[in-house]
Amino acid sequence: MDDVQEAFGAQLLRDGHLVIDGFLPEGHVTQLRSEVVACHEAGHLHVAGLVDSSINSVSAAKYENTQTRGDVIGWFDSDEQGWPYGRGLHNYLVKVGTMLSELGAHVPELKQITSRSKVMVACYPGGGARYVKHVDNDGKHPLCRTRLLTGLLYLNPEWKPGDGGELAIYEQSDKNVERRVVQPRGNRLLLFWSDWRTPHEVRPAQQPRYAVTLWFLHKCTDLRWAEEEELPAPVPAPASEAPSLDAASGDVTGTATPGVHTCGSGTDTTAAWATSPVDDGPGDSNNDDGKSDGGGGTVGRGHTGAHCEQLVQPAGDMVRHCWRRLEVQGGQLNDGAGRWELRVEVPGERPGCPVLEVSDSHVSVSSSSGAPLAQLPLPAGRWEASGSTWSRKRGLLATTFEALPTTPASSSTAAAPVAGPGDAGSAAAAAAEKAAAAAPCTRGRAAPVRHGWLRLGDAGGRESESAWELRVEVPGECPVLEVSEAQVCVASPGGRPLLRVPLPRGSWGPPANKWSRRRGLLTF
Ligand SMILES: O=C(O)CCC(=O)C(=O)O
Numbered sequence: 001m002d003d004v005q006e007a008f009g010a011q012l013l014r015d016g017h018l019v020i021d022g023f024l025p026e027g028h029v030t031q032l033r034s035e036v037v038a039c040h041e042a043g044h045l046h047v048a049g050l051v052d053s054s055i056n057s058v059s060a061a062k063y064e065n066t067q068t069r070g071d072v073i074g075w076f077d078s079d080e081q082g083w084p085y086g087r088g089l090h091n092y093l094v095k096v097g098t099m100l101s102e103l104g105a106h107v108p109e110l111k112q113i114t115s116r117s118k119v120m121v122a123c124y125p126g127g128g129a130r131y132v133k134h135v136d137n138d139g140k141h142p143l144c145r146t147r148l149l150t151g152l153l154y155l156n157p158e159w160k161p162g163d164g165g166e167l168a169i170y171e172q173s174d175k176n177v178e179r180r181v182v183q184p185r186g187n188r189l190l191l192f193w194s195d196w197r198t199p200h201e202v203r204p205a206q207q208p209r210y211a212v213t214l215w216f217l218h219k220c221t222d223l224r225w226a227e228e229e230e231l232p233a234p235v236p237a238p239a240s241e242a243p244s245l246d247a248a249s250g251d252v253t254g255t256a257t258p259g260v261h262t263c264g265s266g267t268d269t270t271a272a273w274a275t276s277p278v279d280d281g282p283g284d285s286n287n288d289d290g291k292s293d294g295g296g297g298t299v300g301r302g303h304t305g306a307h308c309e310q311l312v313q314p315a316g317d318m319v320r321h322c323w324r325r326l327e328v329q330g331g332q333l334n335d336g337a338g339r340w341e342l343r344v345e346v347p348g349e350r351p352g353c354p355v356l357e358v359s360d361s362h363v364s365v366s367s368s369s370g371a372p373l374a375q376l377p378l379p380a381g382r383w384e385a386s387g388s389t390w391s392r393k394r395g396l397l398a399t400t401f402e403a404l405p406t407t408p409a410s411s412s413t414a415a416a417p418v419a420g421p422g423d424a425g426s427a428a429a430a431a432a433e434k435a436a437a438a439a440p441c442t443r444g445r446a447a448p449v450r451h452g453w454l455r456l457g458d459a460g461g462r463e464s465e466s467a468w469e470l471r472v473e474v475p476g477e478c479p480v481l482e483v484s485e486a487q488v489c490v491a492s493p494g495g496r497p498l499l500r501v502p503l504p505r506g507s508w509g510p511p512a513n514k515w516s517r518r519r520g521l522l523t524f
């Protein structure tokens, strides 16, 4: 059995897609098809809409364009209320979920999956209904950008050539070159990466064509966006520069505020966290297991027809974090080595207090049910966690880190978080900070320049300590990057400084960059 999984995994790794015929036992697939047909006949599938970069609200996505996509769809939960047609759908979800978790042993990227979308049931009614070339996750739309893997089960036992409705996959490097054409035969499972790796289209269907579609989602645990809303606090590690996830809280001192439960404190805080009483709220655990019905939050409700509406998790499905430098002594910011606050925002309604584990180089964040949520690098130097507060209402854990005395060499590195090449001294750091304060972009609220670090897997499948991708989102024209030893400077094409991102300590290989007008991509 493991050999079979290994072969499937190898196929997905090699081709970026995987076709498995006869996925369900015969009786199960017949049952599921009759449930889907019953759902259609009951009038619960509707003309589909699109969410793309030109649409920025779910309601706007209700527009219908049957030239672009001609299917009728519905979004469903698999429980008896959400899907009253039988248990076939539930059984399929269990099977595909199990298969994916087993496949994760061979395809490390699949380990990023933390939940899935609702089920999209689709019928292309024939008469040439199609879906033009697209990717399911273009990296831009917040409703779709957590899609990692698309899973389709085709339910057309009578399908024959001439019926049309084939799914054509194109080369990622050239969307005009066909890579594979998949016939939508009954009981065929198709998996493919949802992002730019898999441009695809549904060719005109001449006969009714049924499929059940799922998107397996990741939480972007390593992708940290930093809104440049205020003067950034320089962070000497690949961590965001945003001052706050929740600017309204104003709570930067690390002391408890009304509604905030202390989650771990005392001198041996590492140990205190590891064993700290966890304030579990109802509904905490299910969102972490990758098999729960993802989505279903309030945001998308009532907007049937939007392609991605159900993907909005109750509190957004990103585990966001930011580092914030705390004020010390008379309101002065000290240099980068002082006190920092790490804020981690855990999605989900009334989530349980996350658990932190602090090592020399990382903070690992797990949900109260033990699911890993994020691994955040600590700035260079030695750090001790000195207090922590947990707001269950906001799903926000704020932890203060204090710099411990270091050797002169490492302390100078830690103290020069934004210095340019060779600028390790505090005067240079102060000058750099002054320059940052003067840069108009760092204050601009109108057009925030966002950036995030994404940790990449390495060839051996283990998460790499050294391969990071920096993503910079700049409104307007393609920005210019300048990489020095210590930082990446992002400027507008006219040379206006937009953002300075400190590089982690160490030496970084020459960046391989890919730019698009809307998305900057720089890989180290
Ligand atoms: O049904 C299919 O084969 C694919 C449909 C599709 O591409 C989509 O819904 O995004």
Ligand SMILES: [Fe+2]
Pocket: 134, 135, 136, 200
């Ligand atoms: Fe698609």
